[in-house]
Amino acid sequence: MVLAETLVVLVGNVLAMLVPAVAVSVGPQRFLGALRDSRRRFVAVAPYLLPLAIVLAARRLALSIGPDISWYLEWNVTGFIYGLEGTAVVRLQELASPLLTDYFVFVYLYGYVFLLVFPVVAYFALDDTDRLAELLVAFVLNYGIGLVCYVLFVAYGPRNVIPEVVDSLLYTTQPTSQHLTGEVNRNTNVFPSLHASLSATVALFAWRTRSEYAEWLLLAVPLAVSVAVATMYLGIHWVTDVAGGLVLAAVSYWLAIRIVDHYGCWESMPAFFARLSTRQ
Amino acid sequence: MTSNSLSRRAFLASAVSASVAGCNGVQYRDRYEPGERVSLTVSAPPADDDEAATTIARTLTDRLSSLGVDAVFEPKGRSQLYLDALINHDFDVFVGRYPNLTHPDALYPLLHSSFAPEPGWQNPFGVTSVAIDDALEALRESADSTGALREFLDVYVERVPFSVVTAPDFLTVRREELAVPDGATTEQPLDLLAQLASTSLDRAFRAGIFSVEITENRNPLAGEFRWNNQLLGLVYDSLARPSRNGPGFIPWAARDWYFEDGDLVVELRPGQTFHDGSQLTAQDVAFTLRLLSDTSLGEAPSPVPATRFRGHTTLVSDAEATDERTVRFEVADHVDPVNAERVLRVPILPEAEWADRTELVEERVTKALVWENRQPVGSGPLAFEEATPEESVRFRPYESHFLGDTNDDRLTKYAPALDAAGVVARYAPSGEDALVALGDGRLDTSLDLFPLQAIGGVEDANDVVSASSPSDELCIVGYNFRRAPLSDFRFRQVLARLHDREHTAASVFDGFARATDLPMVEDWHEVDWSSEFTVGSFPGSDGELDVSTARDRFEEAGYTYDDDGNLFR
Numbered sequence: 001m002v003l004a005e006t007l008v009v010l011v012g013n014v015l016a017m018l019v020p021a022v023a024v025s026v027g028p029q030r031f032l033g034a035l036r037d038s039r040r041r042f043v044a045v046a047p048y049l050l051p052l053a054i055v056l057a058a059r060r061l062a063l064s065i066g067p068d069i070s071w072y073l074e075w076n077v078t079g080f081i082y083g084l085e086g087t088a089v090v091r092l093q094e095l096a097s098p099l100l101t102d103y104f105v106f107v108y109l110y111g112y113v114f115l116l117v118f119p120v121v122a123y124f125a126l127d128d129t130d131r132l133a134e135l136l137v138a139f140v141l142n143y144g145i146g147l148v149c150y151v152l153f154v155a156y157g158p159r160n161v162i163p164e165v166v167d168s169l170l171y172t173t174q175p176t177s178q179h180l181t182g183e184v185n186r187n188t189n190v191f192p193s194l195h196a197s198l199s200a201t202v203a204l205f206a207w208r209t210r211s212e213y214a215e216w217l218l219l220a221v222p223l224a225v226s227v228a229v230a231t232m233y234l235g236i237h238w239v240t241d242v243a244g245g246l247v248l249a250a251v252s253y254w255l256a257i258r259i260v261d262h263y264g265c266w267e268s269m270p271a272f273f274a275r276l277s278t279r280q
Numbered sequence: 281m282t283s284n285s286l287s288r289r290a291f292l293a294s295a296v297s298a299s300v301a302g303c304n305g306v307q308y309r310d311r312y313e314p315g316e317r318v319s320l321t322v323s324a325p326p327a328d329d330d331e332a333a334t335t336i337a338r339t340l341t342d343r344l345s346s347l348g349v350d351a352v353f354e355p356k357g358r359s360q361l362y363l364d365a366l367i368n369h370d371f372d373v374f375v376g377r378y379p380n381l382t383h384p385d386a387l388y389p390l391l392h393s394s395f396a397p398e399p400g401w402q403n404p405f406g407v408t409s410v411a412i413d414d415a416l417e418a419l420r421e422s423a424d425s426t427g428a429l430r431e432f433l434d435v436y437v438e439r440v441p442f443s444v445v446t447a448p449d450f451l452t453v454r455r456e457e458l459a460v461p462d463g464a465t466t467e468q469p470l471d472l473l474a475q476l477a478s479t480s481l482d483r484a485f486r487a488g489i490f491s492v493e494i495t496e497n498r499n500p501l502a503g504e505f506r507w508n509n510q511l512l513g514l515v516y517d518s519l520a521r522p523s524r525n526g527p528g529f530i531p532w533a534a535r536d537w538y539f540e541d542g543d544l545v546v547e548l549r550p551g552q553t554f555h556d557g558s559q560l561t562a563q564d565v566a567f568t569l570r571l572l573s574d575t576s577l578g579e580a581p582s583p584v585p586a587t588r589f590r591g592h593t594t595l596v597s598d599a600e601a602t603d604e605r606t607v608r609f610e611v612a613d614h615v616d617p618v619n620a621e622r623v624l625r626v627p628i629l630p631e632a633e634w635a636d637r638t639e640l641v642e643e644r645v646t647k648a649l650v651w652e653n654r655q656p657v658g659s660g661p662l663a664f665e666e667a668t669p670e671e672s673v674r675f676r677p678y679e680s681h682f683l684g685d686t687n688d689d690r691l692t693k694y695a696p697a698l699d700a701a702g703v704v705a706r707y708a709p710s711g712e713d714a715l716v717a718l719g720d721g722r723l724d725t726s727l728d729l730f731p732l733q734a735i736g737g738v739e740d741a742n743d744v745v746s747a748s749s750p751s752d753e754l755c756i757v758g759y760n761f762r763r764a765p766l767s768d769f770r771f772r773q774v775l776a777r778l779h780d781r782e783h784t785a786a787s788v789f790d791g792f793a794r795a796t797d798l799p800m801v802e803d804w805h806e807v808d809w810s811s812e813f814t815v816g817s818f819p820g821s822d823g824e825l826d827v828s829t830a831r832d833r834f835e836e837a838g839y840t841y842d843d844d845g846n847l848f849r
Contacts, residue, residue, distance in 0.1 A: 002717075071360050079321075079341075079352035156355045160326035163733065164335045164788065168327070172737075175712035182709055187328050188357065 003179045010180065013110040014117060021118055025215055026125045034125040044129035044265035048136040055143045066151045067186055076154040077191060081240045082161055089158045090165050092233045101169050104230035108170060109177060112195055112227050115202050115220065122213055123205075129265050131209055138201045138256035142194060145248055150189040157190040159235035166235040193237045196245030197252070199224035204253045318765055318839065318847040319350035323365070324375040326355040328710075331733045332755065335788045336445055336779065337375040340757070343778050343825050347834065348847035367399045369406065371760050373775075377448070378756045381801050382522060384425050385619045387432070388416045389591035391441050400587030406761040407441045421614045426807065433798060433813040440772040440815055443757040446785045446793035447801055450751035451735060453711075454725035455718055456743045463747045466727050469513030470524050473661060475725070476677075476697035484674065484704040487727035488714045492670045492707050499653035500627045501575070501586040508728045511675060511705060515555075516627035516658035519546055519565065523690070529621060530690045533560070533628055533659065533682075539617050544596070544609040546624070549682050554630045555663040562601035567631040569599035569609070569623070575648040577638045584646050595623045630657055661697055676702040710734065715741045732792060748792055750802045755793070765849045770837035776815040778830065783823040 022031060034041065042049075116139075123132035159168035171178050206213070206220035228245070231237035322344070324330070324337030337353060344351035356364065365371045378401070380386060389395050393413050395402035415432035422428040452465040459479050466472050466487070476485055489495075491508065500512050519537070520529035531537075537546040552560040573593045574583035585593060598610040611620045637648035656664050661681045667673040677698045683691060684698050705727060708714035711734025717723040719741050730746070738746045757779070765771040781795035794802065797815045819829040831841065840848050 002713075002722075067357075071357075076354050076356070079354050082338075082353060154356075156326045160328055161334065161338060161353070161355055163327035163331045168733075171710055172712055172734075175710060175716045178709040178713055187326060 002176050003183065006176055006180045010110065010113065013106075014113045017110070017114040018117060018121070021114075021219075022121055025213055026122055030125050031121075038124075041124060041129050041132070043269055044267075045133045045136060046266055046269075047263070048133050048140070048260075051140045052136050055140050055147070059143060059147060062147050062151055063184075063186060066147075067188060069151050070154045070188060073152065074154065075152060078154065078156045078161060081155060081191065081238050085239050087162055087165055088239050089232045089235065089237075090162070092229070093166060093169070093235065096167075096169070096233070100233075101173055104226070104233045105170055105173055105177075107223070107226045108195070108230040108234055108236075109174070109180075111223055112199065115199055115223050115227065118216070119202055119205055119209075119220075122216065123209070126209075126212060130260055131205070131212075133265050134208075134256045134260045135202075135205055137259050138205070138252045139198070141252035141255055142197050142201055142248060145252070146192060146194045146197065149192055149244075153191055154188045155191040155241070156187060157236045157241070158232075158238055160187055168235050170234040170236065190237055191241045192244030192248050193228070193231050193241040194245065195231045196228040196237070196242040197248040199227040200246050200249035201252055204249065208257075315840075315849045317350050318348075318849050320344060320766075321352045321354050321372045322375070323354045323356050323361055323371055323373070325358040325361055327733070329358040330377070331731065332446075332448070332788050332793075333375045333377070336755065336757070336784060337373075339823075340373070340375070340778055343830070346825065346827050347830050348841055348845045350846070365758060366401060366404045369404065369760065369762065371758070372763060372766065373760070374758045375445075376756060376758065378754045380752055381754055381799070382752050383619075383622060384419055384429055384432075384800065385595075385622060386591055387799060388420055389594070392416050395590070398585075398587065398590070400590065402587060402590050405442055405758050407439075408761070409435075409439055409441070411435045412439055412441060417614060420619055421616055429800075429809075430812075433809060436799060437797075437813050437815050438773075439769050440759075440776045441761075442759060442799070443772075443776040443779065443815065444797050444799050445755045445757060445779050445781055445795075446789055447796050448732075448751060448753055448755055448789055448793040449748040450753075451730040451732065451746060451748050451792060452726055453714065453718060453730045453735070453738055453744060453746045455721070455723075456745045458724055460725075463749065465747050465749045466510060466725060467729075467749070467751055468522070468524060469510050470521055470694070472510045472703070472727065473514055473694045473697050474524070476700045476703065477694050478696070479724075480696050480700050481724075482701055484702045485700065486722065486724045487703055487705045488708045488717060488723045488725065489705045490708060490711070490714070490726075490728045490731065494705065495667050495671060495673045495707065496669050497652045498656040498664065498667075498673075499649075499651060500629075500656070500658075501572070501588060501649055502653075510727055511662065511673070511703065512656070513627075514660045514662040515656050515664060515675065516629070517552075517660040518625050518627055519548075520621070520624035522625070529624060531688070533565075534624060537621075537624065539611075542611055544611055544617065544620055544623070546607045546609065548605040548607070549686075550605065552659055552682055553680055554659045555657050555678055556630070558630060558632060560628065560630070560659045561604050562607045563604075564631045565607045565628055566599040566601040567635070568626060568629045569593065569596065571629065571634055571638075571648065572626060575638060575646040576640060577635075579638055580640055580644070580646070584640070584644055584649070586649060589626050592623050592626050595620045628659060630659075633657055661694070662703065665702065670707065672704055672706045674702065674704045712737060715744065718744045732790060735790065735792070750794065752801055754796075754799060754801065756799075765839070768837075771834075771839070771849075773815065774830070774833045774837050777818055777833065778825070780818040780820065780823045780825075783818075787823065 119135055123135055158166045203221050203224035206217040210217045228242050232242060322337045322341045324333040327334045341351045341353035365374045389402045391403055391407050391412055393408040396406050396408055412435050415435045419425055419428040419432055450465045450467040460475050494511055500516050517533045519532060519534035521532045523530045533548060534546045535549045537544060548562060554560055572586045572589045575586055576584045595612055595615050596609040597612045600608050602608050634648060639647055641647050661678055661683055662675040663678040665674040665676045677700060679698055681698055683695045708717055711731035714726055715737045738744055759766040759772055761767050781797060785793040785795040798809055798813060820826040834847055842848060
């Protein structure tokens with residue numbers, strides 16, 4: 001019940017950002033036009049939707065059986081990361097103020113989801129489907145590589161390791177959000193920060209599409225930076241996790257462009273699928 | 281050529297001497313090498329599971345690093361930590377909580393060398409000390425344990441089989457409007473039963489749990505790490521329960537007991553039934569004792585005891601039903617009758633249900649130990665109703681329970697619980713979340729130990745109050761005797777002093793703990809043992825370690841430092 005309420009709030013907040021952003025940036029006419037042409041666009045990126053579906057399904061699976069594998073391997077890198085950076089994230093929390101905390105909580109929970117959803121809509125509205133395909137591939141790579149790290153390593157975040165100096169600000173200010181975050185992740189999965197990597201990926205693509213969506217670049221970059229800072233400010237991630245996330249973003253971005261450049265999009269359904277769809 | 285052959289002979293000679301010297305050299309070098317760098321991994325649950333333990337372990341790691349030890353902090357989910365430490369004995373040093381320290385005799389299974397190979401809270405440290413064994417046996421054998429306890433503590437502070445940091449309080453947070461006495465906590469089954477009786481709500485009593493365990497697994501034998509026994513402790517009655525207002529036991533499923541020819545004879549209350557309607561007989565009680573002592577009932581090559589109850593079942597050597605309502609326990613050799621009474625605490629299981637759970641599912645693991653027991657059938661005042669895994673579990677009052685028609689003064693105050701509407705236990709992922717739920721009325725009280733880090737939020741929450749009381753738990757640091765240098769008691773003596781206990785109780789526990797370095801809870805004895813026994817003072821003050829003094833301690837214990845300040849053994 002609490003989970004359902006939290007979800008409704010999430011959807012409401014994200015829509016409140018998404019609708020005006022699409023209206024201003026994409027424009028109703030372009031958006032409706034894209035919808036009318038949606039069949040072609042879906043077919044074009046179809047080869048990249050399947051891997052995305054697989055990776056998202058694997059994410060659910062990794063949540064249930066992943067921890068068992070992680071504990072079986074028991075590659076616990078928490079002590080190593082702590083040895084590396086100590087209490088560096090404490091510096092960020094020294095700046096804490098109620099207003100700043102509210103901002104970062106909002107950015108972490110809702111701004112992040114908006115950051116991921118908006119470019120999907122915006123790139124869908126572009127006539128050239130390559131951008132959308134590249135973005136989807138980059139998401140797949142982020143999730144895929146991130147999940148492998150989550151399963152391989154046991155890593156707890158600062159709030160679980162140095163609780164006497166780092167406040168678990170997200171859960172102290174928004175206690176019920178734990179019902180939601182508990183659904184999508186475990187506390188042993190902090191390296192790398194997928195919040196940081198996916199946000200950085202979106203920011204890189206915002207640069208790539210700056211001629212189409214100039215305003216988006218101006219919004220995406222500060223928002224992505226905010227998300228990365230928020231993960232540390234809220235005591236969830238180490239600096240190392242965010243650094244790992246940035247590297248992952250760069251790798252995913254570079255690979256995604258190469259992959260789409262190499263394999264391209266579909267012009268139409270391959271004959272086999274086309275026959276399947278007419279038979280029905 | 282002469283010079284050549286000479287040089288060849290010289291070469292051969294030197295080669296031979298070199299090889300001989302080489303052999304000796306290797307031996308000598310091994311013997312004279314400064315040894316290995318001291319390296320330790322300190323494990324503890326992460327802050328999500330036990331913030332105090334995290335902080336104590338991490339602080340210890342930082343201090344060890346500053347003393348030249350190659351120390352790593354390793355947080356581990358609580359169940360994983362206890363699996364590794366208690367079952368697999370795979371740890372160096374761990375910080376955790378030792379539960380159920382209700383009686384000095386609880387130290388017996390914890391430290392006696394005969395339990396070293398066993399899994400569970402049976403000597404997980406691998407202590408094998410004749411001096412400790414002797415002291416523990418004397419403790420078990422004596423009726424007035426003050427003298428025996430003195431002897432034990434004398435050995436304890438020298439051998440330091442494990443360290444105690446604090447004796448933490450039990451914390452409960454509840455809605456202010458609840459008709460519950462001030463200061464009442466929810467640590468024991470009877471505490472919960474008393475609250476059910478006094479609140480007598482016309483809807484289910486909503487209790488917050490911080491572990492989903494009971495929503496999935498309701499086996500009273502499973503897991504040494506089942507901390508929270510309030511609910512299952514009311515589903516499964518025992519013969520007697522520890523009194524909540526003073527020492528000793530109050531009769532429960534047993535109406536009375538007495539000693540005869542060295543046997544403990546127990547008389548059951550008449551007309552008791554299990555939740556499925558079947559009769560509870562002396563046969564069930566005797567069966568339970570046999571099952572807990574060997575869950576394979578003789579089928580396995582060697583006994584597979586229920587590890588949780590090892591301390592209790594080793595108090596008696598046999599149990600026999602002499603008639604429908606009488607059980608005769610044969611007290612084990614060298615056990616004083618006063619100590620043997622503790623066997624009355626074990627849960628009573630229906631023979632009909634458990635008799636066919638004896639097959640081995642793995643080597644030394646029986647089905648009785650690991651099955652989930654989703655529909656628990658006991659004889660207690662609460663009966664299982666339904667559960668939603670990872671969310672909630674619901675119990676209804678068991679109307680046929682003997683509490684309904686008892687005149688015993690010690691029991692009548694619990695009787696109204698049978699007229700209440702039962703309990704629903706709901707999972708809260710954190711203390712902060714529980715506070716929100718308490719404020720909204722989705723919860724009436726916390727049931728499991730309320731997370732210390734969220735206690736500050738009570739002041740800001742509306743209509744919510746907290747209560748605390750000394751608990752049966754100790755916050756301990758376990759050392760693995762199987763690994764050098766932890767096998768060296770001089771090394772452990774230094775380790776034990778690296779905790780600033782007063783500072784920890786005040787800062788880490790926010791005052792909700794008593795600083796102590798002795799393995800006993802408060803209500804054992806009137807004597808102030810701390811003035812007589814101590815593992816030694818903390819080298820430093822206000823939580824700040826005096827590094828040079830601490831380094832001297834290691835050197836006094838026979839350890840050495842290299843030029844870079846690294847500690848070698």
